[in-house]
Amino acid sequence: MYNFEFKQPKTISDAVNALVSDEAQALGGGQTLIPTMKQRLANPSTLVSLTAISEMKGICKNDDGSISIGGGTTHADVASHSDTFFGLKTLAEKIGDAAVRNRGTIGGSLANNDPAACYPAAALSLGATIVTNSREISADVFFQGMFDTALEEGEIIVSVKFPVPSSSSYQKFVQPASRFAMVGVFLSNFGNETRVAVTGASEGGVFRWSEAEAALNKTFSDNSIKDLSIDHKDMIKDIHASKEYRAHLVKVMTKRAVVSAS
Amino acid sequence: MSNVTMTVNGKTVSGSVEGRTLLVEFIRNDLHLTGTHVGCDTSQCGACAIHVDGKLVKACTMFALEANGAEVSTIEGQANDDGSLNVIQQAFKDHHGLQCGFCTPGMVMAASALLKANPKPSELEIREHLEGNICRCTGYHNIVKAILAASGQDVSSIAAE
Numbered sequence: 001m002y003n004f005e006f007k008q009p010k011t012i013s014d015a016v017n018a019l020v021s022d023e024a025q026a027l028g029g030g031q032t033l034i035p036t037m038k039q040r041l042a043n044p045s046t047l048v049s050l051t052a053i054s055e056m057k058g059i060c061k062n063d064d065g066s067i068s069i070g071g072g073t074t075h076a077d078v079a080s081h082s083d084t085f086f087g088l089k090t091l092a093e094k095i096g097d098a099a100v101r102n103r104g105t106i107g108g109s110l111a112n113n114d115p116a117a118c119y120p121a122a123a124l125s126l127g128a129t130i131v132t133n134s135r136e137i138s139a140d141v142f143f144q145g146m147f148d149t150a151l152e153e154g155e156i157i158v159s160v161k162f163p164v165p166s167s168s169s170y171q172k173f174v175q176p177a178s179r180f181a182m183v184g185v186f187l188s189n190f191g192n193e194t195r196v197a198v199t200g201a202s203e204g205g206v207f208r209w210s211e212a213e214a215a216l217n218k219t220f221s222d223n224s225i226k227d228l229s230i231d232h233k234d235m236i237k238d239i240h241a242s243k244e245y246r247a248h249l250v251k252v253m254t255k256r257a258v259v260s261a262s
Numbered sequence: 263m264s265n266v267t268m269t270v271n272g273k274t275v276s277g278s279v280e281g282r283t284l285l286v287e288f289i290r291n292d293l294h295l296t297g298t299h300v301g302c303d304t305s306q307c308g309a310c311a312i313h314v315d316g317k318l319v320k321a322c323t324m325f326a327l328e329a330n331g332a333e334v335s336t337i338e339g340q341a342n343d344d345g346s347l348n349v350i351q352q353a354f355k356d357h358h359g360l361q362c363g364f365c366t367p368g369m370v371m372a373a374s375a376l377l378k379a380n381p382k383p384s385e386l387e388i389r390e391h392l393e394g395n396i397c398r399c400t401g402y403h404n405i406v407k408a409i410l411a412a413s414g415q416d417v418s419s420i421a422a423e
Contacts, residue, residue, distance in 0.1 A: 034305075
C-alpha cells in the first residue's frame with residue numbers, strides 16, 4: 001500500500017478541518033478501506049481516522065421515540081445494545097464475522113454504500129435520517145447508486161436517526177465466501193405503512209421494491225406478494241448468481257421478511 | 263514516521279512506524295512476536311486475530327497507529343503464569359484441535375474472546391463465532407470440540423459428521 005499521513009482527531013470539528021485537503025480521506029473501522037488500500041485502489045495522502053471521536057459513538061433514544069446511532073458505533077455495539085430493535089439487531093449481528101464487527105462502523109458502511117452491504121437496506125427501509133457535520137439527509141435521497149451517496153467531499157456521518165417500526169425483519173441470503181448479502185431484504189412495518197428495501201441485488205445499489213410495498217400496504221401477508229415478480233434486467237450478475245436468480249431471491253427473502261415481521 | 267506506544271501482553275512497548283504500518287507488521291517485525299500469523303492479508307482467514315482493548319480484531323486490517331494507547335493481547339500472552347498451557351490451549355491439544363497449527367493462534371484468540379462473552383456457548387454459537395477463522399486441516403470439528411471442552415461442557419454429544 002502507498003504511504004500516507006495518519007491523523008486521529010478527537011473532535012468532529014478537528015476531523016472536518018483535517019479532511020479539507022484534496023487527497024484526504026476519512027477512515028472509519030477500515031474493514032473495507034484498508035483492504036482497498038492494500039490493492040492500491042485507494043491512495044489518500046492523508047488518512048483521518050474517526051475512531052477516537054467519542055461524540056460519534058454510542059446509541060441513544062430520542063424524545064420522539066426514534067433512536068440515534070453514532071456514525072462511529074461498531075456493528076458489535078449495535079448488535080448488543082438494548083435500545084436497538086429486532087430488525088436492526090439481527091442485521092448488525094450478521095455482518096461479516098465477529099472480528100470485523102468489532103471494527104466496522106455504521107457510518108463507514110453507509111458512506112461506502114457497497115451494493116451488497118447490509119446497512120443501506122435498513123436505512124432506506126426505515127426511512128432513516130443521516131446526520132452529517134453540516135446537515136441532515138433523508139435516506140430516500142442519500143443513496144445515489146453503487147458506491148455513490150449524497151455526501152460531499154470531506155462530509156462526515158456523525159449519526160444516523162432511525163424511526164422505530166412496530167415490527168421489522170432483515171432477511172439476508174448470504175454469499176458464503178464474503179458473507180456480504182447476495183440478496184438482503186429489510187422490511188419495516190409502521191402499522192400504516194410498510195417499506196421494503198433490497199440490497200445485494202441491483203446494479204443501482206440499494207432500492208425500494210414499491211410494488212411489494214403497495215401490495216403489503218393493502219394486506220400485510222406473504223400471500224399479498226405471491227403473484228408479484230421483479231424485473232431482472234437491472235440485477236447484478238456474477239459468478240455467484242445470475243440476474244434471474246437474484247430477482248427470484250428478492251421475492252423469496254421479502255416473503256420470509258413478511259412472515260418474520262408478522 | 264510516527265511514534266506509537268501500546269501495552270502488549272501487559273508490557274508497555276513503543277516504536278516508530280509509518281502511517282501504513284499494519285498492527286500485525288508492528289507486532290511481528292518490530293516486537294518480534296511472530297505467533298500472530300499472516301495467512302491471507304485480506305481480512306478473510308483470521309490467523310492474525312488478536313485482542314485490542316479486550317476485543318477480537320484482525321491485526322492485518324488495522325493500522326499500528328490506531329492501536330496507540332491500547333491494551334493488546336496476542337497468543338504469546340495466553341499461557342498460564344507458570345508457562346503451562348491455559349485451559350483453551352490445553353483443550354486444543356487434548357482434542358486434536360490442530361494439525362499444521364498455522365490457524366491455531368487466531369483460533370485460540372477467537373475462542374478466548376467468545377468464552378469471555380459467552381462462557382457456555384452452544385455448538386452452533388461456536389461455529390458462528392469462528393466464521394472469520396479459516397482452518398484448512400481439521401474440518402473444524404475438533405476445534406469446536408476443544409472450545410466446548412474448554413468451556414467445561416460435555417463433548418461426547420458432538421458426533422463426527
